[in-house]
Structure formats: structure tokens, C-alpha cells
Amino acid sequence: MEEFYPEEYGPRWSDRRVERMLGALVCAVVALLLAMIVIVFVKAWPSFAHNGLAWFGAGGNVDDQLNAIFLSGQAGAEYVYTFHAWPLIWSTLLITGGAVTIALFSALFVAVFIVEFAPEWMSNILQPVVRFLASVPSVIYGLLGVLVLVPFIGNHLVSESQKASVAGVISLSGYSLLAAVTVLTVMIAPLMVSIFSDGLRAVRPGWLEGSLALGVNRWRTTWKIAVRTARPAIVAGTVLAVARAIGEAVMLAMISGSVGFAPNPADGAIFIFEPSRPLAPTIVKNIDQLSSPPANATLFAIAAVLLFSAALLSLTGWVARRAMRKYGATT
Amino acid sequence: MGAPVATPPAAPPPGGAPPRLGKAAVEGSATWRLTDRIGLAICWALGLLFCAIAVAIAVYLLLQGIKYLRPSMLVTPASAGFTQGESGGFSDALFGTLIVATMGIAIALPIGIGIAVWLVEYGRPAGLARVTESTIEAIAGIPSIVLALFGTVIFSSTALGFLSRSSDGIVFGRSFFAASTMLSLVALPLVVASTREGLNSIPRHVREASYAVGKTKAATTRRILLPASRPQVATGAMLGLGRIIGDTAIIVVLLGATQNFAPVENVGFPLDYLRGAGTTLTNFVYEASPTGNLNQPQKAYAAAFVLLLMVLALNAAVDVVHRRARKVGAWSS
Numbered sequence: 001m002e003e004f005y006p007e008e009y010g011p012r013w014s015d016r017r018v019e020r021m022l023g024a025l026v027c028a029v030v031a032l033l034l035a036m037i038v039i040v041f042v043k044a045w046p047s048f049a050h051n052g053l054a055w056f057g058a059g060g061n062v063d064d065q066l067n068a069i070f071l072s073g074q075a076g077a078e079y080v081y082t083f084h085a086w087p088l089i090w091s092t093l094l095i096t097g098g099a100v101t102i103a104l105f106s107a108l109f110v111a112v113f114i115v116e117f118a119p120e121w122m123s124n125i126l127q128p129v130v131r132f133l134a135s136v137p138s139v140i141y142g143l144l145g146v147l148v149l150v151p152f153i154g155n156h157l158v159s160e161s162q163k164a165s166v167a168g169v170i171s172l173s174g175y176s177l178l179a180a181v182t183v184l185t186v187m188i189a190p191l192m193v194s195i196f197s198d199g200l201r202a203v204r205p206g207w208l209e210g211s212l213a214l215g216v217n218r219w220r221t222t223w224k225i226a227v228r229t230a231r232p233a234i235v236a237g238t239v240l241a242v243a244r245a246i247g248e249a250v251m252l253a254m255i256s257g258s259v260g261f262a263p264n265p266a267d268g269a270i271f272i273f274e275p276s277r278p279l280a281p282t283i284v285k286n287i288d289q290l291s292s293p294p295a296n297a298t299l300f301a302i303a304a305v306l307l308f309s310a311a312l313l314s315l316t317g318w319v320a321r322r323a324m325r326k327y328g329a330t331t
Numbered sequence: 332m333g334a335p336v337a338t339p340p341a342a343p344p345p346g347g348a349p350p351r352l353g354k355a356a357v358e359g360s361a362t363w364r365l366t367d368r369i370g371l372a373i374c375w376a377l378g379l380l381f382c383a384i385a386v387a388i389a390v391y392l393l394l395q396g397i398k399y400l401r402p403s404m405l406v407t408p409a410s411a412g413f414t415q416g417e418s419g420g421f422s423d424a425l426f427g428t429l430i431v432a433t434m435g436i437a438i439a440l441p442i443g444i445g446i447a448v449w450l451v452e453y454g455r456p457a458g459l460a461r462v463t464e465s466t467i468e469a470i471a472g473i474p475s476i477v478l479a480l481f482g483t484v485i486f487s488s489t490a491l492g493f494l495s496r497s498s499d500g501i502v503f504g505r506s507f508f509a510a511s512t513m514l515s516l517v518a519l520p521l522v523v524a525s526t527r528e529g530l531n532s533i534p535r536h537v538r539e540a541s542y543a544v545g546k547t548k549a550a551t552t553r554r555i556l557l558p559a560s561r562p563q564v565a566t567g568a569m570l571g572l573g574r575i576i577g578d579t580a581i582i583v584v585l586l587g588a589t590q591n592f593a594p595v596e597n598v599g600f601p602l603d604y605l606r607g608a609g610t611t612l613t614n615f616v617y618e619a620s621p622t623g624n625l626n627q628p629q630k631a632y633a634a635a636f637v638l639l640l641m642v643l644a645l646n647a648a649v650d651v652v653h654r655r656a657r658k659v660g661a662w663s664s
Contacts, residue, residue, distance in 0.1 A: 018549040022449035026459065029446060029519075030466045036473075036481045043484065106377045113374035126378055129385040135642050136388065137577030139613045140635045144388065146620050147628055186384055193381075218358055219367040240472075247474020250579040250613075254622045280476050280580075287584050290483060303477045310472045 040304050046294070047301035050081035055301065058086035062260030066286060066298065073292025083298050085305075087262035091276035094177060094263060095256065096245040099184035104238055107189045108227070111196035116222045134190035142254035145183040150174040150255055153273065162270045170274060175257030178272045183255060184248065188241040195240065199233020200226050232321045239317035243310055246280065253281035279306060389639075396636025399629040405637070409590040409615075415627045421634050423591045424615035427507075428576055428641070430604075431586075431611055434511035435518060435575040440568055442515070443522030448552055450523075451530040471520035475513075479584035482513040486585070495606055496595050505587035507605045513581050518571025525567025529560025562656035566649055573645045576638070579613040586610065590618065590625070612638040 048055055065083050072080035110130070114123045154174025163172045203226045211221040227234070257275020260282075265271050277285070279302050289295035360371050404420030412418035446463065454460040486495055487504030495506035533556055541551040557564070587593065587608025594603035610618075612634050618624050619631035 015547045015549050018552075019449075019453050022445050022453060023459070025442065025445045026449050026463050029442070029470075030459075030462055033466050033469060036478075039484055040477065040481060106380075109370075109374050109377045110381055113378045117371060117374055118378060122378065125382060129382050131646060132385050132389070132643075133381065135573055135577075135646055137579070137613060137638060137642060139577070139579045139616045140388075140392070140639060143616055143620050143631055143635050144391070146622055147632075148391070189381075217363050217367065219360070219363055219370060223370075243472045243474070247476060249474065249476040250583065250617055254617070254620055258622070280474055283476050283480065284580060284583060288588070300480060303480045306474050307477050310474065310477075311469070314468060314472050 037307065040300055040307055043300035044297060044304040046079075046297040047081055047083060048304075051083055055083060055085055056089060057084050058262070059084040062087050066260070066282075066289075066295070069298050070286070070289045070292045070295040073289075073294045073296075079294040081294050081297065083301075085279070085302070087260050088277060088279045088282055088302070089305075090262045091177075091256065092246060092278035092280075094276070095180045095184060095252065095278055096242060098177070098181040099188060099245055100238065100242050102181070102185045103189035103192055103241060106185075107192035107196055107237070108234070110189075111193050111200055112222055112227065114193070115197050115200040116218065116226070130190045130193045133186065134194060136187075138187060138248060138251040139254075141183050141187050142251035145179055145251070145255040149179050149182060150176075153179055158270070158273045162273070166267070166270065166274075170259065170261055172270065172273045173257075173275075174273075175255060175259075175275045176273045177256075177263055177276060180252055180256040180276075180278075181272075183251060184245055187248070187251070188244050191244060192237040192241050195233055195237030196230065199230035199237075202233070203229045232324045235317055235320045235324070239313055243313055246309055246313075247306060249280035249284045252278055253284045256281060258285055392632070392636050392639055395632035396639075398632075400633040400636055404630070404633055408592075409610075415629050418625075418627060418630070421612065421615045421630065421637075424610045424612045424634060425637065427586070427592070427609045427611040428613070428638075430507055430609070431511050431514060431582070432572055432575050434507065434605075435514040436568055436572050438512060438515035439518040439522050439571055440564075443519050443567065443571075444526050444557070444564065446519075447523045447526035447530060448557075451527055452548065452552055452556070467520050467523050470516055474580075475517055475578055476580040476584070478513050478516055479581040482509055482581065482585045485509075486512075493606075496593075496608070503587070503608075505585055505608050507586065507607070507609055510581055510585040513585055514575045514578060517574050517578055517581070518568075521570040521574065522564070522567040525563045525570065526560060529563025530556055532563075533559055562652050565652050569645050569649050569652070573642055576611075576641055576645075577613065579617055582611050582614045583617060586614065588614075588618075588624075590615070612641075 060082075062083070062085065068080050069083060072078065110126070114126050114130075118126060151174055153176055154172070157178075158172045158174070166172065207225050207229065208221055211225045212218065216224070256277050258277050258281065259275045261274065261276050263271050263274040263276050267274070283299050283302055286295065286299060290299065360368055363371075401420070404422075405425060406422050407420035408423045409421055410417075410419035446467070450460060450463060483504055485491060486506070486509035487502050489497075489500065489502055491504075492502040494508040496503040537555065537559070538551055541555050542548075546554070589608045590610055592604055592607060592609050594607040596603070598606060615634045616631050616638065619627045619634065621628060623631075
């Protein structure tokens with residue numbers, strides 16, 4: 001679009017220069033992201049190249065492997081790269097999956113409650129509550145988990161006989177899947193609630209009124225019309241929450257138990273009391289090993305997996321929202 | 332099932348007042364099926380549970396904070412000691428948080444505003460605009476621990492050695508500069524999104540009026556559009572500050588695992604601290620928790636309480652800005 005602009009008003013180039021400067025800034029940020037992706041994968045390559053697909057498989061004790069990798073770099077001997085990350089991946093899947101499932105269910109109900117059913121005084125309380133929960137730093141959740149939830153689980157929920165039954169394999173002290181999933185749920189559910197309720201508010205009132213006019217009660221109208229129309233927002237919120245859950249490092253390093261152990265569902269009910277350690281906390285725990293080249297490559301390989309899952313996740317969200325565009329919602 | 336499906340509503344008396352809308356017009360749950368009413372009960376239960384969790388966290392931290400926080404902790408740095416009484420306070424962590432927040436937002440704000448202005452006001456070529464939008468979204472989705480690892484690569488390079496401690500050509504790569512730069516990436520998407528929202532809410536005719544009196548696009552943006560979207564920019568900045576203050580992974584990795592400021596020798600005053608390693612409240616809480624290296628839970632509670640107060644103050648500030656922006660009123664289009 002060309003504006004009318006007489007020459008005598010002064011030089012035009014300042015406008016063009018501003019555009020060029022801002023364009024350069026934008027290009028720099030894009031380049032920074034590309035550089036990050038390239039650098040992380042290049043740094044990670046030795047670890048992937050030495051292990052192949054076995055990197056993702058099971059075998060041996062992860063903590064011992066990490067230690068051997070670190071020591072081989074220190075000694076100056078031949079580098080060891082053997083690393084089988086399955087216990088860490090399994091722990092990530094269990095903790096993220098558990099927390100996201102519970103959070104999705106409860107966030108959907110709470111969002112519907114805030115938007116449609118809560119009396120005004122109740123939603124006036126709930127909205128700040130949700131914002132408060134969303135803004136508490138993760139390290140505070142971690143601290144409360146370590147000092148309150150973990151001792152409670154260790155002292156009251158796990159019985160001595162249960163501890164004895166797996167004593168040779170792993171010690172059940174309260175640092176557990178249960179603690180990690182609980183705290184992570186409290187952390188990510190508020191994010192979901194705020195995005196879900198934005199989506200529910202954006203539903204056109206006419207559609208709801210049409211349903212109500214047909215004699216459908218408010219509950220059914222909300223779930224059949226409003227929630228379905230808001231599905232793109234629900235996908236967006238869930239994607240964001242999963243990304244947050246996968247990338248959460250410090251809080252999970254504090255309460256997940258920090259043991260490279262794959263909790264085994266075949267153990268029965270005590271499975272949820274078993275400790276583990278997801279991918280992201282593994283980086284935090286071993287961060288002082290960066291100086292050893294093979295350990296450096298291994299940690300970057302973990303980061304590459306995280307980066308790849310984040311990319312995959314946002315792609316999935318994009319595809320899902322694209323497919324739902326016909327529902328006419330705004331997000 | 333023989334009962335009438337629904338009784339027709341009583342016809343309003345002719346000439347009477349129209350049916351009153353408001354509370355009475357909303358259908359209650361008494362006529363619903365049992366499953367629907369159970370659903371509503373779940374809603375109430377979960378809503379109350381959310382409130383209970385929030386109240387529990389706030390009250391518990393408040394009580395622990397009052398119990399363990401001493402004013403002296405805010406002004407004494409951490410020191411080595413055998414008991415929690417001897418090991419000093421966390422003044423270095425408190426100042427570290429302030430430094431990191433200031434520097435992080437000082438980097439994120441101009442860049443974020445620049446990107447938002449380019450996206451809304453220029454945005455050509457369209458392909459680059461789309462790529463930029465996806466980039467910002469991608470940055471928002473990257474785990475901060477990955478950003479931290481990437482930071483160790485950049486800031487350990489010899490070219491950037493002047494931003495951290497270096498000896499014999501080996502760059503330490505951990506400093507306030509390194510941590511703040513990576514933290515600014517955490518805040519960047521929030522600043523961009525909020526500023527864009529502000530610019531988009533200004534109707535087209537405002538820009539046209541400015542062009543009509545002979546202002547260039549750059550002058551319009553600087554003198555009219557950005558001042559008009561100041562509340563949204565401020566909101567974005569404060570949301571970004573909240574994320575910066577609360578982030579732990581980047582601090583743990585890029586600020587060096589110290590408990591005190593570790594200024595670089597032979598450098599002038601502000602730079603020696605900024606180039607050196609340090610600590611922040613989040614790092615202090617992490618280290619002082621039972622899983623950290625210090626294990627002094629009472630101080631961890633005290634520091635967590637201070638941290639929570641800062642976050643709550645930011646939240647309240649966002650509220651105030653929002654309310655004031657609404658009072659001034661949106662553009663009447």
C-alpha cells in the first residue's frame with residue numbers, strides 16, 4: 001500500500017531505514033533459533049552416532065553409564081559413549097502422561113465451571129486463584145514437594161512391608177512417581193484452565209442460545225456446543241502444558257527421586273511409589289560434567305531429544321488446530 | 332414415561348411487565364438428569380480443590396516465612412557455617428535476582444517491541460512474517476534447560492570471553508551476562524505477544540489520521556502507536572519478569588553454582604560483578620532444599636517466601652495496569 005507523500009515533507013528514507021533495521025532484528029532472532037537447533041544437534045551427534053537406535057532402548061544401569069561416560073572423558077582415555085536412555089524416557093512418558101491426563105480432565109471441568117456454572121462470587125475467587133497457581137515459580141513447588149509431600153508419602157502411604165518387598169532393587173522413600181505427578185499436575189493445570197476458559201468465552205453466544213432454545217439444558221449445551229467449539233483452544237492449551245511438563249527440569253530433579261530407574265507397572269500398586277528420573281532433570285543433575293567431551297555430547301543428545309519433542313508437539317498442535325478450523329473458533 | 336414431556340410456560344399476562352431477566356432467568360440444575368448433576372458436582376469439587384490448594388500453598392508459605400524469615404537475612408550474604416544460624420542470609424541471592432531481572436528485561440523489551448512492531452506494522456515479505464511468528468512460538472515452547480545448554484556453547488566461545496571469567500584462553504562461560512541473555516529469550520515471546528495485542532487493538536483510522544498530517548510510518552509508530560499500547564507493553568514486560576524471576580534451570584547452569592557473588596578481578600565496578608558468577612533466589616531455594624548441596628530447609632522457606640512475595644507483587648501490578656487501561660478506555664471505533 002502506497003501512501004500519498006509529497007517530496008517536500010522531507011526525506012522518506014528514515015521510514016525505509018526503520019523497516020530495514022527491524023527486518024534485520026527479526027532475521028537475527030530467526031537465525032538464532034536455527035543456530036540453536038543446528039548447534040544442539042551437531043553437539044549431540046557423537047552420542048547418537050555411537051549408539052544408533054539403541055540410544056532409545058533399554059539395557060544396563062543409566063547412572064552407571066553416565067558415570068562411565070564422564071570418567072572416560074576425564075581420564076583422557078578412549079571416550080565411552082554407550083548410553084541406553086530408556087529408563088529416563090519411560091519416566092518422562094509416565095510423569096508427563098500422568099500429569100497431563102489428570103490436568104486435562106480437571107482443567108476442563110474447572111474452565112467450564114468458571115465460564116458457565118460458577119456463581120459470580122465463585123468465579124471471582126477462582127480466576128485469581130488460577131492465576132496465582134500459574135505464577136508460582138516451579139522451584140517453590142519443588143520445595144513444597146520435597147518438604148511436605150515426599151515425607152508424607154514416605155511415612156504414611158508406603159508401608160514397611162512394601163518397602164521391604166523391593167528393598168534389594170530400589171528404596172521407597174517418598175521420592176516417587178506419585179509425588180512428581182501430583183506436583184506437576186498442580187503446576188500445569190492452571191495454564192490449561194486459563195487457555196481453555198479463554199476459548200470457551202470466545203464461543204458465539206448465538207450457537208449456545210440456539211441449543212438452549214431447543215430445550216437442551218445448560219449442562220448438555222455447554223459440553224455439546226461450547227466445549228466442542230472450543231476444541232482448538234483445548235488442543236493449544238494441552239500442547240502448551242505438555243511442553244511445560246516435558247521441559248520441567250528443576251522441580252522434577254527435586255522430587256522425582258533422581259534415580260535412573262524405570263518404574264515397572266508389573267510391580268503392582270507400589271509402582272507409583274517408585275522413584276525415577278525424567279530426561280530434563282538428568283541434564284540438571286549432571287550439569288557439572290559438561291567439561292568431559294563424551295558427557296557433553298550425551299547431555300546435548302538429551303537436549304536434542306527434548307528439542308525434537310517440543311518441535312513435534314507444536315507441529316501436532318498446529319495440524320490439529322488446522323483440521324478444526326471449520327468449527328469457527330478464534331484461536 | 333407417560334408424564335407430559337414439558338409443561339408449556341405460563342403465558343405472560345397481556346400488557347404486563349416483560350419477564351424479568353437476570354438471576355431468575357438462569358435455569359437451575361434441579362431439572363437435570365442425575366448424570367448432569369453429578370458433573371456439576373465434580374465442577375464444584377474441583378473448583379473448591381483448586382482454591383484449597385492455592386490457600387494451602389499461600390498460608391503454608393506465609394507461616395513458614397514468618398517463622399523463619401529474619402530481616403537480617405536480607406542484608407547478610409551466605410557464608411559457611413555448621414548450623415543454620417551461622418550460615419548467614421541470602422542477600423547475594425536477592426540482589427542476584429534483581430540484577431538478572433533488570434538485565435533480562437532490558438534485553439527482551441526492545442527486541443520484543445521491535446519484533447512486534449515489525450510484525451504488525453511492516454510484515455513484508457509475508458513469508459518472513461510467517462516464519463517469525465513460528466519462531467516466536469517455537470522459542471516459547473523450548474524447555475529452558477535446552478536454552479541453558481545452548482548458552483553454555485555460545486558464552487564459552489572465545490569471541491564472547493569478555494562477558495565472563497576467562498583464564499589462559501579458556502572461557503568459563505558462566506556470568507550474569509550469560510544468564511540474563513538466555514533468560515531474555517524466556518521473556519521474549521510474552522513481550523512480543525502482548526505488544527502485538529496492543530498494536531492490533533489500535534484501529535486503522537488512528538494510523539490514517541497520523542499519515543494524513545504528514546507523519547511517517549516510523550514517527551507514527553514512535554509517537555502514537557507505542558504510547559497508546561503502553562499498558563499492553565507493560566503487561567508483557569511484567570509477565571516476562573515473572574518468568575525470569577521464577578526460572579531456575581538457566582540460573583543453575585549459566586550463573587555458576589556459587590552461593591555468593593564471585594566478581595572478576597582487575598575489572599571496574601559494575602562489570603566485575605556482571606562478568607562473574609552469582610546466585611539468585613530460585614537457585615538459593617534449589618540449593619537449600621534437602622536435595623541441594625546446602626540442605627537448610629528453614630532458609631529455603633524464607634527465600635521461597637521472599638520470592639513468592641515478588642511474584643505476587645508483579646501479579647498485582649499487572650492487575651493495576653489492566654484496570655487503569657480499561658478506565659482510560661479503548662479506542663472508540
